[in-house]
Amino acid sequence: MDVDMADNSKILERDAKHGDFGPFLANWVRHPISMGAVAPSSRDYCRTMVEHSSVDLDGPILELGPGLGAVTRAMLERGIDPGRITSIEFEQNFASALKKRFPEINVIQGDAFDLDETLGERKDEKFAAILFAIPITSQKASWRQDLFRNYFGRLRSGGNITQLSYMWKPPVPAVPGIFSVHSSDIVWNNIPPARVWIYEPDLAFSEIDA
């Protein structure tokens, strides 16, 4: 699918400068726990997230918690075919804005914590990468691990999960035999400074175990 990248990024740059901070903050005031952040992620941060994601693997890409599309934009700027991207956003207003902004992307308004329901007929699809930006640290560690275990079952071989987080330790503890976790350097140019957490299949464990 052909996309006019230059036009698209101009529109997004303008929206990010003048339009996104207000709606983002307003939503944070109403839903501080599910929003997590007071401002959209910075361009540098989003680029770092995409760089560490397994988006170069063939296949569809799943973005969870896109907000107003800061990470989505970074994927498009990297030249990813918008037809590969499915973005799941819970907030109706954000999902509608995202659909207008990125008509070529498959935006679903729904719950990323219940992908069987939200993906519907596509629930058995395997993804090349999952980019995750939903605050979950208020949940129990075992709940978070179960969630990511479920997500790992939806990845193609070689796929990973990248997570946006301001935490200084892994927001989801590793599950031996299923996934390990490490982080990028801190991206200081972000409010607040944050790391990308990278979750990969725990191959070391299965090799030792084999």
Ligand SMILES: C[S@@+](CC[C@H](N)C(=O)[O-])C[C@H]1O[C@@H](n2cnc3c(N)ncnc32)[C@H](O)[C@@H]1O
């Ligand atoms: C911290 S913001 C990240 C927005 C954007 N990706 C960024 O980096 O600027 C978290 C987003 O996740 C969405 N969200 C929260 N809970 C969700 C859920 N259960 N399913 C889907 N989206 C959810 C929020 O509405 C919000 O847009």
